[in-house]
Amino acid sequence: MRILQIIDSLEAGGAERMAVNYANALAKQIDFSGLVVSRKEGPLLNQVDDGVSYLFLNRIKIIDFKALYTLRNYVRVNSITLVHAHSTSFFLAFLLKLVHPSIKIIWHDHYGDSEFLNKRPLLALRLIAPFFSGIVAVNQKLKVWAQENLHFKNAIYLPNFPSEEKNITAYTVLEGVDGKRIVCLANLRVQKNHFLLMEVAKKMQLSHPEWTFHLVGKDFQDDYSKQIQSLIIEHHLEKNVFLYGTKQDMKNILDQSTIAILTSQSEGLPMAILEYGLHKKPVVVTNVGEISSVIQNGKNGFLILANQEQLFYKSVVTLIENDVLRTDFGNLLYDTVTENYAEDVVVKKYLDWLQTI
Template identity: 60%
Template sequence: MRIIQIIDSLEAGGAERMAVNYANTLVDEIDFSGLVATRKEGVLLNQINQKVSYLFLNKKRQLDFGALFRLRSFVLKNKVTHIHAHSTSFFLAVLLKCICPNLKIIRHDHYGNNEFLATRPYFVLKQTASFFNGVIAVNQKLKNWSEVQLKAENVIYLPNFPTKEMGGEEHTILKGVEGKRIVSLANLREQKNHFLLLEVAQKLKEFYPDWTFHLVGKDFEDEYSRQIIKQIKECDLESNVFLYGSRQDVEYILNQAPIAVLTSQSEGLPVALLEYGLYKKAVVVTRVGEIPMIVQHGKNGLIVDSDEPDLFYLSVVDLIANVTLRSDFGKALYDTVQANYTAESVMEKYLNWLKIS
């Protein structure tokens, strides 16, 4: 098989990370593995394995025929058999299928607003559904949604999987007191619900002022991020909550923090949580998306409803107060990730599925 991954950007988001992870993992498994970024590059460019064939299309608009034919040339030159389109890049894959009908195309559904699937727009997806040889869903809700709403027949659930970052010279030094840091890996998007984190930070400041929160993720410099910055200032949290923007050195960052959190009000299967497990972090997370399939409360972490700030705070305090519990949870979460969410196990299912798709 000769497969390329297509993604709109290489910013540090979950879908983007998975496109890179698939390309990197496949490079030693199949005849050809490529990666195409359609609209924008980003920090993940440095994470692409040198053996992966990479193309940046610099696509400027929805119907960019120059970009389409550059993609066609890349596909023909490398004798590509499968196009694996992540998130919204599926539309370009459909256009390519129209002029290269022998290609097999796969749509990878990373849709994150799983708690609001009933309001998901799907007109374009339904009109183009017949072009796809198969659909990959990152959780069971999305699999069921494609089968019911799109009448898709060949849908498989494949979990996301973490990989350790490649190279990189960035070494982010977290502020605060050593051993008393809490990390959140989440882009500044509304679904990530950073205001829950800020509410918890206010409570924590009163009784545990040495403990600090460290928010790592892309700042889109929109109204949502402006409100976060405003609330940090208004609540006098500038010495308790720190923003770092996008960072590549996830392992280096997580090694500086004994606790990691996710405060999302909606999720698919967050790569950040799998990375927490990969680096043996004790976690407090919200009960959304596929998270309850990974974190079992009291066994490998703590999980609470997304509208329970007091309970979230108390859960964080439980971890602060008990070093042994933190260690036990971190090891147990690592075991969970190793047992169910490794690149090797996902790739085996993926390649077997492609052979019959």
């Protein structure tokens, strides 16, 4: 097989990480594995393995003929047979199909607002879906959505899978007290619902003031970000809640953390959960998207209904006050992730599925 991954950018997001993870994993198993980035390079570039063929298009318009024909030539020269388009890059893959009809394209749906699929725009996807040979969904809801709303039969659910970071220097030093840090790996976006985190932090400031919250993820410098920063000042949380922006040394950050949380109101299957498990962190997370397939409440973590502020707070306190439970949760979550969400397990299912296309 000769497979190409396409993604719009290499910013540190879930879809971007999975495009890189697939390209790296396939480079070890098939004849050719490529990665094309259409619009913007970013911090994940240094995670691309040497065995992956890489191309940056510097696409500047929705329909950029220079970028499109550069891509077509790259596909022809490398005898690529299948293009795997991640997230919004499906449109570029569709244009490629128009100018190079023999290529097969599949779409990887990473849509994060899977709790609000009734609001999802449909027209463009319905027009383009007939050109896809397959759809990969990051959770079961998205698979069913593709079958029912796009009338697409060859859809498959494949979970995300984590990978060990490479070529990363440990440079981030977290604020706060060792052994009393709570980390949240999530870009500052509405669906991540940091407002819930802020409410929990306000309670924690009164009951456990030495415990601190550490928010790691891209800051888009938008209204949402400004609201979070305003709340920190308004409630005098400057010594309790810390923002770090985009970071690459996740292992280093998680090694400095004691508890990991995610307060999202909507998700697919967040990479953060898998990274928490890979690093044996005890977790408190909301029950959205495909998270419940990873976290079994009370067994390998605490799973809380979205926006249940008091219960979320109490669950964090339970972990704070029980170091044995923290260790047990961390070890069991590690077992869950390595047994069910390992690279080799997911990639085998993926390659088996491609044989049917």
